[in-house]
Amino acid sequence: KQEVTQIPAALSVPEGENLVLNCSFTDSAIYNLQWFRQDPGKGLTSLLLIQSSQREQTSGRLNASLDKSSGRSTLYIAASQPGDSATYLCANGDTGFQKLVFGTGTRLLVSP
Amino acid sequence: DTGVSQDPRHKITKRGQNVTFRCDPISEHNRLYWYRQTLGQGPEFLTYFQNEAQLEKSRLLSDRFSAERPKGSFSTLEIQRTEQGDSAMYLCASSPRESPYEQYFGPGTRLTVT
Numbered sequence: 172k173q174e175v176t177q178i179p180a181a182l183s184v185p186e187g188e189n190l191v192l193n194c195s196f197t198d199s200a201i202y203n204l205q206w207f208r209q210d211p212g213k214g215l216t217s218l219l220l221i222q223s224s225q226r227e228q229t230s231g232r233l234n235a236s237l238d239k240s241s242g243r244s245t246l247y248i249a250a251s252q253p254g255d256s257a258t259y260l261c262a263n264g265d266t267g268f269q270k271l272v273f274g275t276g277t278r279l280l281v282s283p
Numbered sequence: 284d285t286g287v288s289q290d291p292r293h294k295i296t297k298r299g300q301n302v303t304f305r306c307d308p309i310s311e312h313n314r315l316y317w318y319r320q321t322l323g324q325g326p327e328f329l330t331y332f333q334n335e336a337q338l339e340k341s342r343l344l345s346d347r348f349s350a351e352r353p354k355g356s357f358s359t360l361e362i363q364r365t366e367q368g369d370s371a372m373y374l375c376a377s378s379p380r381e382s383p384y385e386q387y388f389g390p391g392t393r394l395t396v397t
Contacts, residue, residue, distance in 0.1 A: 175325070203384050214287075214374060215326070215388040260325050269383045270316060270339065273325030 173198045177261060177274035184251055185282050192246040192277045194261035199239045201263040205271070206235050206246050209258045218259075219246070251281045285309075287389035289375050295395045296365055303361045304392045308377030315358050316386060317350060318374040319343065326374055332358060365396045 174197045184190055194204070203222050207215040219228045219235040221244070227236040234247040244261055258278050262271040288307045296302050308315050313334050318326035329348070331339045334355040344350075347365075352358040362369055372393050376386040 205384075207388075212372075212391075212393070214390040215376075217385070217387070220385065262325070264384050269314070269378065269386075270328040270331055271318075271326070271386060272328070275323070275325050 173201075173263065173265070173272045175261060175263060175272055175274035177259075177277050179277060180275065181278040181280075183280045183282065186251060186253060188251050188281075189247070189249050190251055190279075192248070192259050192261075192279070194244040194246070194274055196242045196244075196263055196272075199242055201239065201265070202269065203264045204235070204237050204244045205262050205264070206233075206244075207260045207262065209260060209276070211258075215260065248279075251279075253281050253283050255279060255281050287375055287377055287387050289373075289389040289392050291392060292390060293393050293395075295397065298365055298367060298396055300365055301361065301363045302365060302394065303359055304373055304394075306358045306360070306375030306377075306389060308357070308375070309379075309387055311379065312377035312387070313355070313380045314378045314383055315352055316376040316378075317358070317360055318376065320372040320374060320391070321370075329360075329373075362394075365394075367396045370394055370396045 178193045205220045206218045221237040232249040258276045260276045262273040315332040317329040320326040332352040347363045350360045372391045374391045375389045378386045
């Protein structure tokens with residue numbers, strides 16, 4: 172059974188810092204790896220999707236990498252802003268029906 | 284494209300009552316997923332539809348839970364004889380035929396069982 176772990180569980184940084192969120196998974200037979208953002212009491216917004224054949228994806232200040240062999244993905248946020256404050260979830264898609272298996276998330280707080 | 288919508292957004296019910304939630308996916312998305320998220324946890328998969336066919340159900344979906352997608356468009360999730368442990372956010376997602384791995388999530392329905 173696939174298990175996804177995210178470290179740290181919570182992170183508080185001052186505005187402007189670069190930061191890294193970590194995601195690890197136990198089964199390397201994944202179809203893809205996605206990073207989502209969730210604001211309090213809201214649904215999920217997809218940030219980046221990395222196919223299993225890819226190593227990284229970039230969107231603006233966000234960069235996500237994938238190392239299947241070690242079962243790890245990282246989300247790098249450059250020059251953090253207060254508006255980045257949210258919970259960040261990683262999830263991998265299985266090779267069947269594409270259901271997503273989520274980690275428990277990292278709660279990020281960026282202070283002005 | 285109005286996105287995935289869910290109704291109601293919030294539901295408070297007493298233990299033992301039945302509740303039904305509705306999800307309207309993005310039009311022409313043939314895949315629809317239900318997930319459940321409890322406080323401080325990531326979403327957990329409940330069930331999946333391709334068009335009107337329910338193709339996979341998690342063991343989390345006890346016999347008190349039933350989901351339908353009768354015409355391959357909107358879906359309903361019913362919980363019978365609710366228990367306090369059913370309190371959670373119920374999330375719906377849909378994905379298009381050509382990109383099944385791109386799931387678009389709705390805002391969720393928050394259920395509180397008192």
